[in-house]
Amino acid sequence: MTLLIAANWKMYKGPRETREFLDRFEPPDGVDVVVCPPYPSLRAAVESGRPVYAQNVHWENEGAYTGEVSPAMLIELGVRGSIVGHSERRQYFGETDETTAKRAAAALAAGLGVIACVGETEEQREAGETEDVLRRQVGVLPRHNGLVIAYEPVWAIGTGKTATP
Numbered sequence: 001m002t003l004l005i006a007a008n009w010k011m012y013k014g015p016r017e018t019r020e021f022l023d024r025f026e027p028p029d030g031v032d033v034v035v036c037p038p039y040p041s042l043r044a045a046v047e048s049g050r051p052v053y054a055q056n057v058h059w060e061n062e063g064a065y066t067g068e069v070s071p072a073m074l075i076e077l078g079v080r081g082s083i084v085g086h087s088e089r090r091q092y093f094g095e096t097d098e099t100t101a102k103r104a105a106a107a108l109a110a111g112l113g114v115i116a117c118v119g120e121t122e123e124q125r126e127a128g129e130t131e132d133v134l135r136r137q138v139g140v141l142p143r144h145n146g147l148v149i150a151y152e153p154v155w156a157i158g159t160g161k162t163a164t165p
């Protein structure tokens with residue numbers, strides 16, 4: 001098994017900062033690393049020659065979806081994959097298990113890799129629902145060699161707590 005580190009930059013590092021960072025960055029030996037910069041910095045990251053994933057992808061190749069980016073657009077840019085279902089997308093933007101599954105399926109069908117995030121809220125954890133939530137979230141995802149599932153509980157984001165299911 002290969003260890004994968006995905007560096008989700010959230011809404012940090014514009015193109016200039018991205019170039020400066022990647023010019024200095026040395027990934028650890030024996031570890032696969034993908035960087036996931038914000039959309040304006042994707043081109044700068046791709047130009048570095050490093051594996052780059054987008055922070056999200058839409059399930060349609062085109063259409064009236066303001067603010068969304070299609071799998072085809074990412075491929076044309078040289079992006080290799082996308083994160084889907086991130087806890088912040090679920091928490092702040094109404095992402096659901098179903099839309100996460102649609103995003104994953106479309107990206108995988110287009111030839112992109114996918115990191116699908118799964119995880120429970122603090123309330124679900126305290127209620128002993130972790131296994132049910134994870135089973136539901138993973139159960140809707142397509143089975144595919146290009147899919148990586150990342151356990152990312154909502155309660156651990158930014159808290160410094162250790163995430164163990």
